[in-house]
Amino acid sequence: MKSFSINFSRIFVGTLFIFSGVIKMNDPIGFSFKLEEYFGEDVLNLVFLQPLALSLAVFVVIYEVILGVTLLLGIWKRLTLTSLAAMMAFFTFLTFYSAYFDKVTDCGCFGDAIPLKPWESFGKDVILSILIAVLIFGRDSIQPILNFRLNRLVLSMSIFLSVCFSYYVLNHLPIWDFRAYKPGTDVAQAMLSAEELGLKPPLYETYYTMSGPGGESLEISGTDYINKKMWEKKEFKIDPSKTSSKKISDGYEPPIHDFTISIDGMDRTKEFIAGNVIWLIAYDFKKSNYDDLKRLTKELSEYSEISGNKVVGMTSSSDEQILKLVNETSCSFPWAVMDGTALKTINRSNPGVTYLEDGIILKHLHYNDVVLSSESEELDWQE
Secondary structure, X not given: OHHHHHHHHHHHHHHHHHHHHHHHHOOHHHHHHHHHHHHOOOOOOOHHHHHHHHHHHHHHHHHHHHHHHHHHHOOOHHHHHHHHHHHHHHHHHHHHHHHHOOOOOOOOOOOOOOOOOHHHHHHHHHHHHHHHHHHHHOHHHOOOOOOHHHHHHHHHHHHHHHHHHHHHHHXXXXXXXXOOOXXXXXXXXXXXXXXXXXXXXXXXXXXXXXXXXXXXXXXXXXXXXHHOOHHHOOOOEEOHHHOEEEXXXXXXXXXXXXXXXXXXXXXXXXXXXXXXXEEEEOOOHHHOOHHHHHHHHHHHHHHHHHHOOEEEEEEOOOHHHHHHHHHHHOOOOOEEEOOHHHHXXXXXXXXXXXXXXXXXXXEEEEHHHOOOOOOOOOOOOOO
């Protein structure tokens, strides 16, 4: 029985760590955005780590895969089990903190492939911690499954492939796309609300925090506030800064939301999600590869003028930064100022190009993969 529990724990934990690492390795930039969220002032308040988020993301996902491999191979037992225990102690605390204080809605454990709610993520970490504890107490039963040379070969290949995979997706785009804006998505359809589709929407309840005469704090739902006629109890005062909205039942939520293409104060979303259109996305000019941003802006301006096809730029940068780019490139297409989080979700490249055909997302391209030919009205994508 002891042997079974150790072998089961070893296979389950090792396989799950490899799977989790590879999924995040497919999109290390997305994982770095999640780390930036954790490092924010309203979560862990480790703002000084935010500039290092991408480097930490790449290291963590590679190390996660390597730990899974060494556990399955049965080598480097002390380092592997110590690292696993330390990682799970940290992430179990982090997911509990996020769930209890409602700080981060998705832990990012499996990227966008398998989104987990905060308490689901915490439960997963508790189970993994128990299985790792089983491995630690039964570490003497963990033996290498291959001879020394084969173990070293498998480990070396795992490290080499992990580094190459990470390098590729960082300089191009994720190989597997699980986001709401993945190729094949009809943007207009994905924006329809539950009411428009005749489906049940999620229900939300407003919660008020009220302070009593003795300094006590009371959280009460909007329904109870009305039923108990709390407004008549003058000794209780509402703290407006602590009013919040919480989901009380699930329902259909559109995959694409909070997406508005606003140009000079006008909503032109319908215009730029219909037909054949190119989105030039640069969520932050200061963090972008600016030389490639200028190149793409010039080439797409020429293409738009020759072909007459629609092109729109999307950014969360300031009007001053947009004006500077327009002047430097003689840009002829409009720029929309949008939510940076949405733009990061659409295309991981900064800048990046997204092409829609008949309102359906056809492809996303990293700036390293885009070479435009503007000598004709046909758009020549060279990848």
